[in-house]
Amino acid sequence: xxxxxxxxxxxxxxxxxxxxxxxxxxxxxxxxxxxxxxxxxxxxxxxxxxxxxxxxxxxxxxxxxxxxxxxxxxxxxxx
Amino acid sequence: xxxxxxxxxxxxxxxxxxxxxxxxxxxxxxxxxxxxxxxxxxxxxxxxxxxxxxxxxxxxxxxxxxxxxxxxxxxxxxxxxxxxxxxxxxxxxxxxxxxxxxxxxxxxxxxxxxxxxxxxxxxxxxxxxxxxxxxxxxxxxxxxxxx
Numbered sequence: 001x002x003x004x005x006x007x008x009x010x011x012x013x014x015x016x017x018x019x020x021x022x023x024x025x026x027x028x029x030x031x032x033x034x035x036x037x038x039x040x041x042x043x044x045x046x047x048x049x050x051x052x053x054x055x056x057x058x059x060x061x062x063x064x065x066x067x068x069x070x071x072x073x074x075x076x077x078x079x
Numbered sequence: 080x081x082x083x084x085x086x087x088x089x090x091x092x093x094x095x096x097x098x099x100x101x102x103x104x105x106x107x108x109x110x111x112x113x114x115x116x117x118x119x120x121x122x123x124x125x126x127x128x129x130x131x132x133x134x135x136x137x138x139x140x141x142x143x144x145x146x147x148x149x150x151x152x153x154x155x156x157x158x159x160x161x162x163x164x165x166x167x168x169x170x171x172x173x174x175x176x177x178x179x180x181x182x183x184x185x186x187x188x189x190x191x192x193x194x195x196x197x198x199x200x201x202x203x204x205x206x207x208x209x210x211x212x213x214x215x216x217x218x219x220x221x222x223x224x225x226x
Contacts, residue, residue: 038155038156038157038160039157039160039161040157041157043206043208044208047206047208048105048206050214051105051106051190051191051204051206051214052105052106053106054105054175054177054188054190054191054214054215055104055105055106055107055138055175055188055191055204056106057177058138058139058175058176058177058178058188059106059107059136059137059138064139064178064182066117066123066125066126066127066139067123068182069124069125069139069176069178069182069185070123070124070125072182072183072185072219073124073145073146073218073219073222
């Protein structure tokens with residue numbers, strides 16, 4: 001991993017069209033500004049692992065039928 | 080295209096119904112081709128989203144507007160570019176459902192919906208960095224709230 005020292009207000013360029021700027025640095029957090037083309041996905045990494053975990057949990061095959069699921073929805077809407 | 084599904088046995092999927100997920104689905108990045116099953120039943124709010132290239136992997140999905148009429152995922156230009164459309168009319172949104180043992184606690188993931196370009200059958204799963212939605216919305220609770 002490349003490690004670079006930067007101060008508030010300084011930037012880094014990645015390739016031709018991605019710029020990462022340090023806006024503010026505190027002991028408990030760093031504020032970063034990112035300029036990148038729209039097709040580049042920018043995501044907090046923990047959110048990505050949460051999305052993966054959520055999917056893995058959902059993919060565990062539940063032994064249900066769609067009609068069973070529809071039935072419980074219908075019951076609710078009868079209220 | 081024949082899938083030898085672990086859950087449903089042999090299923091024939093017409094080529095035209097295969098949905099391409101160029102990036103896969105989070106946690107299942109290698110699975111690039113999926114199909115929606117069970118949509119012939121018009122009364123059904125739920126469908127299956129089945130992987131073509133792994134006979135075991137299958138999700139229950141729901142049209143999220145069935146229980147959250149105010150749902151507004153707002154895919155940005157990057158997402159729309161990935162599914163090759165700028166026409167909102169082509170978009171179809173589905174939420175992945177988790178079905179626990181207590182079926183009354185079924186939940187839907189509104190934080191990372193599946194966005195499909197239904198004109199071209201290309202789809203992507205987006206993740207929204209917002210507090211408005213979570214990975215687990217209990218469907219029956221939310222229906223009662225809005226009832």
